[in-house]
Amino acid sequence: MRALRTPVGAASAVLLTVLVALALFAPLLWGDRAAAIDTDALQQGPSADHLLGTDSLGRDIFYRVLVATRLTIGFALLATLIGVTTGIVLGAAPAVLPRLAGRLVTSVVNIAVAFPGLLLALFFAVIFGAGTKGAVLAIAFAIAPSFARLTQTLTASVSGRDYIAAARVCGVGRFRLLTRHVLPNIAEPLVINATMAAGSALIALAGLSFLGIGVQAPSYDWGRLLGEGLNRIYVTPAPALGAAVAVVVAGLAFNLFGEAAAAAAGDRQQARPRSLPPRESTVDSGGGDDGVLTVRNLRVAFPGAAGWVTPVRGVSFTVRQGEMIGVVGESGSGKSLTALAVSRLVERPGVVTADRLEFGGKPLLGTSDRELGTSLAMVFQDPMTSFNPTSRVGRQLAEVSEVHHGLSRKAAFERAVDRLKAVRIPSAAKRARQYPHEFSGGMRQRAMIAMGLMGEPRLVIADEPTTALDVTVQREVLRLLARIRAERSAAVLLISHDITVVAQTCDRVLVMYAGRIVEELPIDELFTSARHPYTTALLAAVPDLDTDREAPLAVIPGRPPEPGEIEAGCPFAPRCPLAHERCRQEPELIAVDDGHRVACWRMEAELVDAAVGAPEARQTGETQRASGPSDGGSDE
Numbered sequence: 312m313r314a315l316r317t318p319v320g321a322a323s324a325v326l327l328t329v330l331v332a333l334a335l336f337a338p339l340l341w342g343d344r345a346a347a348i349d350t351d352a353l354q355q356g357p358s359a360d361h362l363l364g365t366d367s368l369g370r371d372i373f374y375r376v377l378v379a380t381r382l383t384i385g386f387a388l389l390a391t392l393i394g395v396t397t398g399i400v401l402g403a404a405p406a407v408l409p410r411l412a413g414r415l416v417t418s419v420v421n422i423a424v425a426f427p428g429l430l431l432a433l434f435f436a437v438i439f440g441a442g443t444k445g446a447v448l449a450i451a452f453a454i455a456p457s458f459a460r461l462t463q464t465l466t467a468s469v470s471g472r473d474y475i476a477a478a479r480v481c482g483v484g485r486f487r488l489l490t491r492h493v494l495p496n497i498a499e500p501l502v503i504n505a506t507m508a509a510g511s512a513l514i515a516l517a518g519l520s521f522l523g524i525g526v527q528a529p530s531y532d533w534g535r536l537l538g539e540g541l542n543r544i545y546v547t548p549a550p551a552l553g554a555a556v557a558v559v560v561a562g563l564a565f566n567l568f569g570e571a572a573a574a575a576a577g578d579r580q581q582a583r584p585r586s587l588p589p590r591e592s593t594v595d596s597g598g599g600d601d602g603v604l605t606v607r608n609l610r611v612a613f614p615g616a617a618g619w620v621t622p623v624r625g626v627s628f629t630v631r632q633g634e635m636i637g638v639v640g641e642s643g644s645g646k647s648l649t650a651l652a653v654s655r656l657v658e659r660p661g662v663v664t665a666d667r668l669e670f671g672g673k674p675l676l677g678t679s680d681r682e683l684g685t686s687l688a689m690v691f692q693d694p695m696t697s698f699n700p701t702s703r704v705g706r707q708l709a710e711v712s713e714v715h716h717g718l719s720r721k722a723a724f725e726r727a728v729d730r731l732k733a734v735r736i737p738s739a740a741k742r743a744r745q746y747p748h749e750f751s752g753g754m755r756q757r758a759m760i761a762m763g764l765m766g767e768p769r770l771v772i773a774d775e776p777t778t779a780l781d782v783t784v785q786r787e788v789l790r791l792l793a794r795i796r797a798e799r800s801a802a803v804l805l806i807s808h809d810i811t812v813v814a815q816t817c818d819r820v821l822v823m824y825a826g827r828i829v830e831e832l833p834i835d836e837l838f839t840s841a842r843h844p845y846t847t848a849l850l851a852a853v854p855d856l857d858t859d860r861e862a863p864l865a866v867i868p869g870r871p872p873e874p875g876e877i878e879a880g881c882p883f884a885p886r887c888p889l890a891h892e893r894c895r896q897e898p899e900l901i902a903v904d905d906g907h908r909v910a911c912w913r914m915e916a917e918l919v920d921a922a923v924g925a926p927e928a929r930q931t932g933e934t935q936r937a938s939g940p941s942d943g944g945s946d947e
């Protein structure tokens with residue numbers, strides 16, 4: 312509609328309407344006059360009776376041009392429909408086919424795209440033979456490769472969005488993911504490009520008819536009329552001009568309307584949030600444990616220009632039933648990648664490995680999509696991108712139960728309404744019928760949590776769930792997570808860059824720096840017993856009531872290293888006021904107390920000093936190192 316408000320859009324829309332009207336009504340109104348042979352008026356020039364003259368049988372060329380609109384537009388649209396459909400199927404196929412077959416399809420498309428469209432059209436026209444059917448198929452197959460490429464590109468651009476990740480966490484199958492979540496969200500650019508393709512198809516079809524390999528007598532389209540008119544262009548140009556003007560005007564109308572629609576869509580796109588990079592996982596795991604989530608030596612690596620980079624470098628922790636664990640660290644420390652890896656959402660070319668990666672005591676890789684979809688809930692940072700914008704909120708929630716619990720559409724929808732009520736969405740039944748954009752940010756985030764509650768989640772992973780929300784709504788969302796944990800005994804892994812949020816809500820905190828855990832400790836010891844210089848620096852950077860308002864806020868000098876910049880030694884050393892010679896080597900995470908682990912050489916030194924002073928203490932320290940974490944439940 313926005314396109315119609317521009318002069319180009321409005322003018323091309325009027326032209327298209329006229330063309331469609333002509334295609335529908337011209338043969339009914341003037342079909343007889345266009346076919347009437349008049350041997351007394353053969354090959355005449357323009358006159359008041361015959362505006363564009365007559366042909367070799369005395370038929371009125373003006374009426375023939377009008378009547379030919381139906382065949383020309385009809386076949387152009389048919390060719391576009393076949394071409395676009397074939398292209399979309401080919402473009403979407405790699406997303407649903409096994410990897411090898413998908414690659415094969417992509418290669419075929421890549422080769423086909425390299426050939427000029429008109430060349431392909433002529434090639435297919437020869438294969439299918441002269442005639443309307445051949446011309447339509449030739450043009451359709453010439454259009455298809457560029458649409459396949461477009462579909463592939465658009466699919467890739469939305470496949471990293473949070474709502475796709477959310478649907479994948481819920482175990483939605485590839486085909487359904489494609490038809491319900493990907494295609495509706497790329498429909499707009501596809502339709503716009505299809506409109507422009509119709510213009511090109513019309514011109515190409517006219518070209519084939521003009522060359523004599525398109526529409527055959529006694530049928531006629533603008534291309535054939537142009538060919539006939541051209542034979543006597545030096546005697547009277549009007550017969551050729553009529554068809555030529557019709558082809559140009561119609562081709563332009565389609566193309567300009569497509570351009571105007573694209574420009575209008577482009578304006579809207581600028582306001583849309585950007586997508587995340589695509590992710591998937593290939594995970595090694597094994598062993599068994601009674602924790603809800605057991606992670607040992609988790610590593611996530613990506614190929615880079617100068618070799619592999621490893622943003623997550625050997626992370627180990629355990630999450631137990633009903634526990635709320637906070638993960639803090641500056642941007643880029645690997646918090647989100649850790650969460651994505653345990654949700655099986657790191658995509659190729661990313662590689663995830665771990666000595667143990669278990670969910671509910673079973674290897675994560677062996678956990679079925681259905682089980683993972685109903686027992687692991689993921690809440691993302693940006694509530695705007697977490698939902699598919701083209702589908703009603705209730706339907707998106709219901710999808711989980713349709714897929715996993717085999718509930719009917721109606722029953723699944725009722726369950727969705729029930730879960731929306733559980734997260735205190737007012738007028739839940741009405742809200743369930745609304746689209747995500749009709750929800751406020753906080754409501755969307757609660758609806759996202761409700762989606763996790765469609766199953767019976769044993770673990771809720773919330774990745775910066777409150778960052779995009781104002782303080783009051785933040786508190787509501789955090790309270791809701793705490794309530795779910797209390798009422799349903801679900802474990803919660805809360806990722807945040809804000810250590811105070813974690814301090815207010817969690818039982819334990821994992822502090823991450825440069826892809827590793829540098830400290831883990833119970834929350835009640837956070838402000839009193841934090842030992843790692845990075846944790847103490849994070850705490851010092853939090854203003855409190857005693858903070859001098861005149862003095863500048865404390866900041867940690869320097870910046871964390873990028874994954875590709877991490878060198879040997881403690882990665883925090885360049886920013887650490889206590890760094891010394893020993894820090895040229897990277898310290899291990901060692902247990903210093905019950906549930907308290909620290910990766911800092913100072914701790915090693917303290918343990919050794921303590922051990923020298925008290926032989927029994929030395930024994931304890933060594934025992935702790937050997938057995939890993941105690942109550943904290945993790946080792947490395």
Ligand SMILES: Nc1ncnc2c1ncn2[C@@H]1O[C@H](COP(=O)(O)OP(=O)(O)OP(=O)(O)O)[C@@H](O)[C@H]1O
Nearest residue numbers: 588613622641642643644645646647648649808874
């Ligand atoms: N697909 C990817 N390919 C290459 N590098 C990646 C990819 N995804 C993330 N990274 C890198 O991994 C590092 C850790 O990213 P991650 O998103 O886990 O950080 P984070 O601690 O969650 O930070 P933030 O709080 O900003 O989200 C970053 O430096 C990031 O650039």
